[in-house]
Amino acid sequence: MKLTLSDHLFVLTGAGVSAESGLATFRGDGGLWRNYRAEEVANIAAWRRDPRLVWEFYSMRRRKALAAKPNPAHVALAEIEQQLGDRFFLCTQNVDSLHEQAGSERVHHIHGELMKTKCDSCAREPFPDESTYDEGTALPKCDCGGTLRVNVVWFGEMVSGMERVAYELQRSTAFVAIGTSGVVEPVASFVRALPHRNTLYIGPEKPANADAFSEYMLGPAAEMVPWLAQTFFTAKDDGS
Ligand SMILES: [Zn+2]
Numbered sequence: 001m002k003l004t005l006s007d008h009l010f011v012l013t014g015a016g017v018s019a020e021s022g023l024a025t026f027r028g029d030g031g032l033w034r035n036y037r038a039e040e041v042a043n044i045a046a047w048r049r050d051p052r053l054v055w056e057f058y059s060m061r062r063r064k065a066l067a068a069k070p071n072p073a074h075v076a077l078a079e080i081e082q083q084l085g086d087r088f089f090l091c092t093q094n095v096d097s098l099h100e101q102a103g104s105e106r107v108h109h110i111h112g113e114l115m116k117t118k119c120d121s122c123a124r125e126p127f128p129d130e131s132t133y134d135e136g137t138a139l140p141k142c143d144c145g146g147t148l149r150v151n152v153v154w155f156g157e158m159v160s161g162m163e164r165v166a167y168e169l170q171r172s173t174a175f176v177a178i179g180t181s182g183v184v185e186p187v188a189s190f191v192r193a194l195p196h197r198n199t200l201y202i203g204p205e206k207p208a209n210a211d212a213f214s215e216y217m218l219g220p221a222a223e224m225v226p227w228l229a230q231t232f233f234t235a236k237d238d239g240s
Pocket of ligand 1 (some may be wrong): 142
């Protein structure tokens with residue numbers, strides 16, 4: 001992986017980055033909530049059937065996210081962004097706001113944002129909202145009569161802002177994926193849509209699409225990403 005100040009760097013982050021801040025992924029084995037798998041609660045059919053249950057799930061996730069703090073991986077990415085400015089683009093699958101809390105400004109939440117709410121009926125702009133709606137509280141309503149829902153992309157829904165993402169992939173000269181399993185589409189295919197092969201994967205284990213990367217570094221993101229930032233800043237000092 002070659003990374004210099006003149007690079008356009010595209011960074012993709014996944015659940016592995018938030019997990020090190022104590023936010024569980026609610027996916028796979030051990031990801032159960034009240035005997036439901038996340039996939040059973042995080043979809044439009046569940047919302048239509050039982051919106052209260054879905055809000056209880058996201059209320060729990062909002063409380064956990066509010067208590068979480070950015071880890072050294074988030075901080076190191078914010079530091080790299082400070083150096084690269086508009087040549088840096090961060091696409092995250094995470095719905096928490098830990099990247100923003102660490103100081104990142106160019107963050108695209110392809111799976112939406114936990115701390116925003118939108119209407120399930122009208123096209124009003126999603127708005128910041130840390131409220132929780134638990135058992136016994138009324139479901140929040142929009143002025144249009146629709147029910148307000150969390151602004152995350154549910155299973156079966158379209159991801160957000162693919163045009164911008166495609167543009168940033170095309171103009172990138174370096175690509176780093178961190179803590180993402182390489183299974184969920186469309187993000188798993190980003191590494192194959194690049195005009196270059198300057199690619200690096202960082203995470204605790206090999207992703208399903210490991211063969212598409214020119215390099216990978218296995219280990220915790222909270223240790224590896226600061227190392228990457230340090231390498232980058234050293235290269236800068238050398239004038240390379
Ligand atoms: Zn509405």
